[in-house]
Amino acid sequence: MKFSSLLTGALMMGSAIAGAITNTDAVPADSSASLDKVVLPITTANSRGASAIEPKVITKVIMDKANDVLTSTPLAGLKRHRRRTPSTSSIEPRALPPLRWPYANSAVKIRGVSLGGWLVVENFITPSIYGQTNNPHIIDEWTFGSLQPRSTAIRILQQHLNSFMSEDDIRQIAAAGLNHVRIPIGYWAFEVGNGEPFLKLNQWELLKTAVGWCAKYGLKVLIDLHAAPGNQNGFDHGGRRGVNAWAGNATNVQRTVNILQTMSREFSQPKYASSVTALELLNEPVTDRNVVLDFYQRAYEVVRYPNGRSSPPSPLLVVVGDEFINPAFSDYWNDKLRPPTYEAVSIDSHIYTIFDDNALRLSSQDRINYYCSLKPKWAAANNVHWQMVGEWTPAFTDCAGGINGRNRGSRYDGSLKGSRGRINSCAQRSGDASTFTAKYKRLLGSMWEAQVDANEGGIGWLMWTWKTEAKAAEDWSYQKGLQYGWIPRDPTKRPNGIRC
Template identity: 45%
Template sequence: MLLLSALVSSLVLGSRAQAAPAPTNLTRSLASVSQRSVNTGWDYGQEKVRGVNIGGWLVLEPFITPSLFEQTGNNDIVDEYTFSQYQDKSVAQSALKEHWDSWITEDDFAQIAAAGLNHVRIPIGYWAYDVSGGEPYIQGQADYLDKAIGWAGKHGIKVMIDLHGAPASQNGYDNSGHRGSANWATDNNNVVRTKNVISTLAKKYSDPSYFGVVTMLALLNEPATYMNDQLLQTTRQYWKDAYGAARYPYGNSDKSGLVLVIHDGFQPLSTYQGFMSEPEYEDVFIDTHNYQVFNDDFVSWNWDQHVKGICDKASTYSQSPMWLVVGEWSLATTDCAKYLNGRGIGARYDGTYSGSSYHGSCDDKSNDVSKYSSEYKEFLRKFYDVQVQTYENNGQGWIHWTWKTESAADWSYQSGIKNGFIPSDSTNHQYSYQSLCG
C-alpha cells in the first residue's frame, strides 16, 4: 500500500504529466493478443482483471492490523523489520505464525470468488527467501504463499505474486518491510539479491503445476524513483535485468510463462514510451497506483472533485504505451485510517500530520463504519463505480487495495460488500460511466 512522504505527495500524486498521443492501450492490447508468445491460461487483453490485494498478511502493515503492533507494547515497532528486531524472537515468531494462520484463510478466497473477482495480488518480501544480509526478519511466509495459491486454484482465481520489499528498501515505506530511508539503489548487492529472488520465484511458479493459477509476477512494488536520479536509473536498468531473470529463469533459452509487471515508479506513463517494447520484451504490464489521500490538496477535495479526479485519468490511462493495470486503489478520500501514514504519524485531514492543515475531524471517517452516514456510503458506491469503470474502459483492469482490514473500512473490499457500498458482484454498476464522466 502506498504510504507517501510529504515530499512525494506534492511532487508525484498531485501533478502527473499527461501522456503524449500514442496508440491507445485498448487498441494495442486487442491487436497484440493473437501474437502473444506467453500462454498463461488467462486471456489478457480480452478479459478484464478484477481483483483485490491480499495486503497486511505476508508483509505486515500497521494500518491494516493495528492490534498486531499495539500488542507488542513497543512504540518503536513500526514495520516488519522492527517487529522482528525489537522483540524476543520466539515471541515475534509466535505472533507471526498466529497472524499467518488466521488473517487469511481459504474462506477469504471463497468470498473473493463469490464477489466476481478473478485475480488476487499477493505481496511478499524478499526476506521470505533471503536474509543473507543479516536482516532480523523471521521467515515462513513462502509456505503460506503456496497455501494461498492452492486456495486460489481451487476457487478459480488467478494470482499475481508481487515482490513488495527489496533489501535496504526501495522506497522507505513501512510496507517495504523497513520504514525510513530508501537505500536499495546505493549498493549493487541489494539489486543483485532482489533479482535473484525474482529468478527464484519465476523458476518455481513457471512450473506446469501452477499453470493457469499463477499468471503474473510483479518485479518490484513502488520504487520511489522521484527521490533521486540514482534510484530512477537503477530502477530502469533493474526492470530490464529482472525481466531477463524472470523470463529466462532456467539458465537457458526456455521461457517462463508468466506475464511480468513493472511499476511506474511514480513517473508519468508517457516516460515509458518505447521502454521495454515488443518484440524484445514480451508480455510486460505496467502497474500504476491511484490514491487521492496523500497530499493536502486531495484531502481538501469535495466528493464531486474526487469523482472528477478519476474521470480525468481516462485519457492518460488509455494512452499508456504499455499494457496497464491499476494495481492499487481504494475508496478512501481522507488519510484518517489509523497508522495509514505510519505508526505514530498523524493524518493530513485533521492536521495532525506534520506540516499539514486542518480540513475536518477524523471521528466519522475511515475507522468506524458504524459512523458512516448514508450519504457517505452512497458516495463510496459512486466512487467505486467510477473507478472500476475508468480502469476497465481505459486499461486492462484493476486490483483494489485491500481485501480486509481490522478497522479501516474504506480500505476494505470485504467491509464494503458487507456494508453495502461495494456490490456483491463486481460487474454490477449502480452508476454508469456516462453519468459519472459524461
C-alpha cells in the same frame, strides 16, 4: 497497500456525471476545491506510512475548472517527446509465450483485490500486531524484529500469518465476482542477510498454499514482490521506514533478481497453469530511475527464462511498477521494455488521492471527475503496454489509524505534523464500518464505481485491500464494502449510476 501516483486533479466531465453526487460532503466552502484553478503536486511521498519521507515533486497537475482543462507540467529530468501511440491491435502479437490470461481481449477485464497486510504486515491493516508489542518505537517489520525479544516477535507474527487469511477468504473473493488476487510478499520470505532482523517464517509456504486455494475457486494470482533488500522506497511497507538503500547496493539488487528467478521457476511450472498468471518485479520503487530500468531488464530475463534460454519461456505476465512516472501523463514508458526484446510486459500504476492536503480538499464531484478523466488515458497507455491499476481505494480521507505510519495522525483532521490544518473531523470516516452513515457509505460507493469504471480503460484493476482487522480502517476493506453495501456483489454493476 500502497502508494500514490497521480495525487489529484479533476476534469469536469459534463452532465454524464454532474448531478450524480452532491458536493456537500467533506470539504469546507473556502477549500481549494472551490477555486477556478487548482495546482496539485504529484510527489514520491504519497504512500501509506510515508509521512516521514521528504516529498520530492515529480510533476504537477493543474485543474482549470472554469475551462474544463486538465494539464500536467513536464517531469523534471525526463526527455519529452511527442506521444506516438501504436494502433489498438499492436498489443496482441506480444502474447508470446502463450499467457495464462487473455490480456489482449478488451472484453475481459482483471477485477481483483490484494491480500494486503498478510505476508507483509502493515500497521493500519492489522494494528494489533504492533499493539501487542507495547513499544511505540516498533513501526515496521525491521523494528518488529529488532526491538523486542525474538521469541516474542516470532510468536506474534506466526499467529498472524497462520490466521489472518484463510481458504474462506478466497471463497468469499470468488463469490464476489472477482477473478484476480494480488499477493504481496517480502524478500525475507526467501532469505535474510547478516544484520537483518526480519523474520523468515513460513511466508513462502503460505504463499503457495494461498495459490492452491485460488486454483480451487477459479481465481488468478498476481504475485507481487513487495519489499526488497535495503528497501526500494523508504516506506514502512518496504520493510524499514525512512531507509531507501536498495538502489545503492549492487548486492541487494542482485539478491532481488535471484528471488524473482526462484519465484518464476516455481510458478512457471504446469501445475500452476490454472492459478498464477503474473509476477510483479518490485512494488513501488522510488529511487534512481537508471538503476530501476537496468534492474527491470535483468529481472525480465530471469522471469521470462527462469531456467535459461535453452528452456521454454515462462508463461507469466511480467509486471513493472511505473515508479510514479504515470503513463497517463508521461510518455517515459513508450520506448522502454518493448517488443521484440521484451514480450508480455504490463505497467502497474497506483492511484491514491488522499496523501496530500490539496487532494484531500477536493469535493467529491471533482474527485470523481478526476478519476474519470483517467479512463481514456489508460486506454491510450494500453496501446503501448498492457496497463493495469494495481492499487487504489474508495477511501477519500487519510483518517484510517496508522495510514501515515504508526503513531502518526491525519492530514484530514490536522493531527499529522506538517499538515496545513484541519479539513474536517475524522469521526465516522474510518475504523468501524458499523458507525458509517448512509451518506458516507454512498460516497464510498460512488468513489468505488468511478475508479472501477475508469480503471477498466486498461486491462483492469486490483483494489487495496481485501480485508482489515475488525474495526480498523474498514473504509479500505473490500470485504466490509460488500457487507455494508457500498460495494456491489457484482463488480460490473453501478448502483450509484457512476459511469465514466
